[in-house]
Amino acid sequence: MDIAEYDKFLIDGAWQAPATTDRIEVTSANTGRPIGSVPAASKRDIDAAVAAARRAFDDPSGWAHWAPKDRAAAILRLADALAARSDRTAELVSAQVGMPINTAKSFEGSVPEKLLRFYASMIMQTPSDDLRGETLVTRRPLGVVAAITPWNFPEVLAFFKLAPALAAGCTVVMKPSSDAVLDAGVLAEAVIEAGLPPGILNIVPAGREIGSYLVTHPGVDQISFTGSTPVGQDIATNAGKLLRRVTLELGGKSAAVILDDADLESNQAAMFGASLLNNGQTCFAGTRILAPSSRYNEVVDFYTALTESARIGNSLDPATQIGPMVSARQQERVESYIAKGISDGARLTTGKKRPTGLDGLEGGHFVAPAIFADVDNSTTIAQEEIFGPVLAIVRYEDDADAIRLANQSIYGLGGSVWSSDHDRALGVARQIDSGTIGINGYQIDVNAPYGGVKDSGMGRELGPEALLEYTEPKAIYLSPRMTADNAG
CATH class of the missing domain: 3.40.309.10 (Aldehyde Dehydrogenase; Chain A, domain 2)
Structure with missing residues (x-):
């Protein structure tokens, strides 16, 4: 297969030069030979990515405040751009992690697009306000999400996070695993082609040390991690100290x-x-x-x-x-x-x-x-x-x-x-x-919550429950007179 080389990161809606010359070299699981490389993010790159996501979220006319139909339209453009790259994505994932190509096409090449379409449809159908007696309950996006993704299903598990987070109105800094970074470059190309606003999704490949820096970054509001239980426990400890929302999908021995x-x-x-x-x-x-x-x-x-x-x-x-x-x-x-x-x-x-x-x-x-x-x-x-x-x-x-x-x-x-x-x-x-x-089988359903108990994690991905993970409820107490006026 062709060597895949990337020299820049997707930060603030465009390709940005890295702060250092460090690189992540990728080898084929099939042969052990090089098949590509990408820049390795430094703390300065993380700072730039979080700052871009923060600006995009805090913009009073920005993504978090768009009407659901407008966010859905942008999300659907990204789905189209990913669909056009599905074969390339599947090939890169297969070569990097050893996933049989038919599995890669069925999962990595198609599921991300389906997830985007699912959540675009969901936000069009789900009201953000709920009147409960004399109280109006509304939900607002949480903020900047640090999405730390694994290597085994790098695109599918990334979009378990990205699709609901973006649909909810959050902005994201995504750190892919250093064992599967070439497909993240294809995703970055799709984001640029789809015309997502600057700072909405930033992608910064790096190792574990930089991942830890992202987890504790003061500009981050929520952490969503998929990976090993020991790393998840460390993240939960840090999130607890910071009183930061966290979703963890960890190990299993089913x-x-x-x-x-x-x-x-x-x-x-x-x-x-x-x-x-x-x-x-x-x-x-x-x-x-x-x-x-x-x-x-x-x-x-x-x-x-x-x-x-x-x-x-x-x-x-x-x-x-x-x-x-x-x-x-x-x-x-x-x-x-x-x-x-x-x-x-x-x-x-x-x-x-x-x-x-x-x-x-x-x-x-x-x-x-x-x-x-x-x-x-x-x-x-x-x-x-x-x-x-x-x-x-x-x-x-x-x-x-x-x-x-x-x-x-x-x-x-x-x-x-x-x-x-x-x-x-x-x-x-x-x-x-x-x-x-x-x-008599095991098949994850996008309509239903997915996640674990005990040492397999906390929180849920997929289904309408995933949207709730990326939103914060707010109760607005109304006077009886206002409620009566609204009813009339």
């Missing part, structure tokens, strides 16, 4: 509960997607498989065959089902968990060696999918987020035991229940302590 009447063969594709989407580099992935004793060996054989039949290869090849890890660091991390699972006594049924025979991809960060049987639910591979294609299969005795084991986790982001009996599955799903859960 349980896939297979009930004893589940139809495995008919759900192969759905089970693969629920546990191994994006090579397991997915926060909601059901990587803890809870299997009934009566069918335990059958479930182990099923997942072993499912992963062994999956095609491993170049993420840019449409035939690939499992691509590489995002980096050599992540590859080594996943392999260390596989070694830990073996040393703790679990039985590895497949995935003992790195994939071979990948011509031209010797420098890629590939890990063969690993299936562990005879896993104790309290062990490391059943409790810690691995973020790779490693599944731990845990035995349970009855539905109550399955629910107990599913809830025996510090996380609560996703999960799934598999059964031929809808009512039974729904009954189990209701008792699992998780922000989201699927029945």
Whole structure:
């Protein structure tokens, strides 16, 4: 693929030269070879971006005060500009993080546009004022949002934040992960083409240290972060000290509960997607498989065959089902968990060696999918987020035991229940302590709130709930006479 090079940032509605010569070099997950670079933001660049966002928000005739139909029109222009770049976005994401290209096209290339259209429509239909007896309750945008986004679904998860924040009337400083920055350049091009007003969306790629500076910046009103639980805890600590609003979507170790009447063969594709989407580099992935004793060996054989039949290869090849890890660091991390699972006594049924025979991809960060049987639910591979294609299969005795084991986790982001009996599955799903859960599949719905409980975060993205995250309610107490006059 072509080398992607950017020399400037999107700040205040235009390309701006960086304050330093530092750069972020990007390599291909498939080959380990360079595929592009962007400037690395410094504190001075963050200052400039926050100042631009602050001016844009504080402007008395600016974005926060536009009529919903006018904001919606601008948001729809951005949706059109992103749609025109969908293939390029998908290609860059696939090359950077190892996401299979078909997945990248379905998610990274199309979901951001859909989210923008969804929230543009929502603000056109949602009144900002609500008269409750003698009180008028109105909602106003919170202000400047620091959006810190991850590398695994860099565009989708960015727009989980950007679409509702912009629709609500906020302005944004976005810091993409340093592991996925090239697609952010394409987004910046789309923002400029769409003609969004200066300062509404500023994009400054940088590392963790600069991210911490943005989180505590005095010009920021709200923080929205997606990433690891330890970083999220640090952000929450800082936000608490500053009394700053924060939304956190963090890690997970979701349980896939297979009930004893589940139809495995008919759900192969759905089970693969629920546990191994994006090579397991997915926060909601059901990587803890809870299997009934009566069918335990059958479930182990099923997942072993499912992963062994999956095609491993170049993420840019449409035939690939499992691509590489995002980096050599992540590859080594996943392999260390596989070694830990073996040393703790679990039985590895497949995935003992790195994939071979990948011509031209010797420098890629590939890990063969690993299936562990005879896993104790309290062990490391059943409790810690691995973020790779490693599944731990845990035995349970009855539905109550399955629910107990599913809830025996510090996380609560996703999960799934598999059964031929809808009512039974729904009954189990209701008792699992998780922000989201699927029945016979797992598919995030833009209409519904998405987020976690426990160490998986706080706050909600998607649905009408996301708009509330970026607004502040204000109660205006009216006199009885004024209320009567309004009623008349």
